[in-house]
Amino acid sequence: MPQDIDEALLTRVRETYARARSEQAIKALKRNGFEAAYAATPEEAVQKVLELIPEGASVGVGGTMTVRQLGLLSALTGKGHKVVHHWLPDLSPADGRRLRLEENASDAYLASANAVTLDGKLVNVDGTGNRVGGMLYGPKKVIIIAGYNKVVADFDQAIDRIRDIAAPMNAIRYASKTPCAATGVCNDCSSPERICNVTTVIDRCPKSADFTVLLVGAELGF
Numbered sequence: 001m002p003q004d005i006d007e008a009l010l011t012r013v014r015e016t017y018a019r020a021r022s023e024q025a026i027k028a029l030k031r032n033g034f035e036a037a038y039a040a041t042p043e044e045a046v047q048k049v050l051e052l053i054p055e056g057a058s059v060g061v062g063g064t065m066t067v068r069q070l071g072l073l074s075a076l077t078g079k080g081h082k083v084v085h086h087w088l089p090d091l092s093p094a095d096g097r098r099l100r101l102e103e104n105a106s107d108a109y110l111a112s113a114n115a116v117t118l119d120g121k122l123v124n125v126d127g128t129g130n131r132v133g134g135m136l137y138g139p140k141k142v143i144i145i146a147g148y149n150k151v152v153a154d155f156d157q158a159i160d161r162i163r164d165i166a167a168p169m170n171a172i173r174y175a176s177k178t179p180c181a182a183t184g185v186c187n188d189c190s191s192p193e194r195i196c197n198v199t200t201v202i203d204r205c206p207k208s209a210d211f212t213v214l215l216v217g218a219e220l221g222f
Contacts, residue, residue, distance in 0.1 A: 015040070018148035018217040021118075025151050026215060028120030033205030035212040042070050045145060045216045050075060052143055052212060053108045060103030061085040062131035065173075066112035066145050066221035082106075100130040109139035112221050113146045114166045115158035116213065122202040123158035125167065127195035135202065141210045147220030155201065167196050169222040 022038050029036035039045035049072060053059060059081050061067055068087075076083050084106055086099040103109065111131055115123040122144060126132050135142055152158050163186035171181035171193075178194055179187040186196075205211045 015217060021151050022148050022215040022217065025116050025118050025120065026213075028118060029116075029213050030120075032120040032203065034120070035210075036215070037212070038215050038217070040217045042216060042218050042220070045214060045218075046070050046072060046075055048214055049110070049143060049145065050079060053081065053141070056080070057107035057141070058082040058084065060106030060109045060134060060139060062103060062109065062111035062134050063087070063126075064110070064112040064131070064145075064221065066147065067110050069220055070145070072110065100128070104130060104134040104138040106139050108141040108143065109134045110143050110145065111135060113144050113150060113213075114162045115150050115152050116146050116215065117155060117158055118151065118153050121155065121158075122200075122213070123155060123162070124200050124202075125162045125196045126198040126200075129198040132198060132200045136200070136206060142212070144211075144213045145216065145220070146213070147216050147218050149219040150221070151215065159199075162196070166222045171195055173222070 019038065019040065026036040026038055037048060039048050053076070059076050061073060061083060067073070073083055073085065084099060084102045086096050086103065091099070111134060113122045113124055117123065122135070124132050124135070135144065150161070152161050167186055168180040168184045171178045174195065175181070176193040176195060178191045179189050
C-alpha cells in the first residue's frame with residue numbers, strides 16, 4: 001500500500017539539519033572574530049535584528065532579497081528608524097549613487113551573504129560593489145543575515161553556489177540581458193549587464209568592526 005509522506009518528520013529533519021549545519025558555521029565564525037548567532041525561524045531572526053540595532057539609529061540596506069523577504073524594512077520603519085535603500089522605481093543614476101553612498105554611511109548596515117562557509121568565511125560577488133563595500137567599512141554596525149541554504153563547505157563550494165544559483169537567479173530577477181538569465185548557467189560572460197564583477201572573501205572580522213552574522217533556519221534569498 002502506498003503511504004503518504006510524514007510532513008512532521010520532514011519538518012523535523014529540515015530543522016535539525018539547518019540547526020546542525022548553521023551551528024558548525026557559527027562556531028567557525030566566532031573563531032574568526034565575528035559575533036554570530038542562530039535564529040530558528042524568520043520571526044525570531046527579525047526580533048534579533050531589531051534588538052541589535054540601537055534606538056534612533058539610521059539603517060542602510062544593501063541589495064538583498066533576504067532582508068526584504070523577512071519584512072525588515074517595514075519592521076524597522078515601524079520602530080522609527082530611518083531606513084535608506086536604493087531599490088526604488090525610476091531612480092536616476094545620480095540618485096542611485098547618492099542612496100548607495102548614504103546606505104554605506106548609515107549607523108547600521110543590513111545585507112546578506114551569497115555564501116557562508118563552514119570554516120567561517122563570508123563570500124560575495126557584486127555587480128557594482130556597494131553591497132560588499134558596506135560590509136567592509138563605513139557603518140558602525142554591520143549585520144549579515146543568511147538562510148541555512150547559503151551555508152557551504154568551503155570557498156570552492158561558495159563560488160559554485162554563486163555561479164550556479166545566486167548569479168543566474170539574480171540576473172533573472174533583474175531581467176538582465178546575460179547568458180545566465182536565459183540559460184540558468186554561468187558562462188563567465190562579458191555582457192555589459194554582467195552582475196558578477198567584484199568578488200570578496202571576508203576571512204576574519206574587519207578590525208574594530210561591530211559585525212554580526214545571523215544564520216536562520218529557513219531558506220532565504222537566492
